[in-house]
Amino acid sequence: MLSPDEVYGVLNTVMDPEVPVISVVELGIVRDVAIQNDAVTITITPTYSGCPAMREIEADIRTALVARGVHDVNVKLVLSPAWTTDWIGPDAREKLRAYGIAPPGRAEPQGLITLTRSRVAVQCPFCGSNDTRLQSEFGSTACKAIHVCNSCRQPFDEFKAL
Incomplete structure (x- = not known):
């Protein structure tokens, strides 16, 4: 065993x-x-x-x-406690970035209700620029969004913070 x-x-x-x-x-x-x-x-x-x-x-x-x-x-x-992207460790976040996926930022505090999703700049996993724009809230999977870097022109996924 x-x-x-x-x-x-x-x-x-x-x-x-x-x-x-x-x-x-x-x-x-x-x-x-x-x-x-x-x-x-x-x-x-x-x-x-x-x-x-x-x-x-x-x-x-x-x-x-x-x-x-x-x-x-x-x-x-088990569904409780609900999973959060805060449970992804720093090494895994770096692996996401190296793979070409922007790692998630901090999740919003539980219980906070907003009518619009506030966004901070998502850093490009390829060149590191913060000059990026959201292309679509819906990426290759439901947990990702599509962004485009205005500096290097690369499209990339962002792992959404949950």
């Missing part, structure tokens, strides 16, 4: 299917690892309700652990 640290090590090899440069651990969706007898229970929180990648992530977690000899794998989905 694997130890909790070894399970986390395995989970660090399970990449997010929509952003394959960061693991599900780095993304912050793995909330807990519990081992009882020969069963391993992984508790995860979806990035947002209805995220289409969650079933694939669950399957990838099971596949990775079974490959390491764990045959009784349970993946438990």
Whole structure:
């Protein structure tokens, strides 16, 4: 049987299917690892309700652990507390930037209601310029927006702060 640290090590090899440069651990969706007898229970929180990648992530977690000899794998989905981009660590944010995705800024405080989304300049992951413009709130996935850098003219995704 694997130890909790070894399970986390395995989970660090399970990449997010929509952003394959960061693991599900780095993304912050793995909330807990519990081992009882020969069963391993992984508790995860979806990035947002209805995220289409969650079933694939669950399957990838099971596949990775079974490959390491764990045959009784349970993946438990919890919705509270709600996932926030604040759970993405600094190393993962740098991986996003290096991959060409602007990492998210700080999430708005819970309970704050605004009629319009205030935006600070999103730094271009390619040239570092803050002279960028929002092209579309809707990117390649629901958790991303499309921007264009006015300096280097590159389009890029921004991982939205949630």
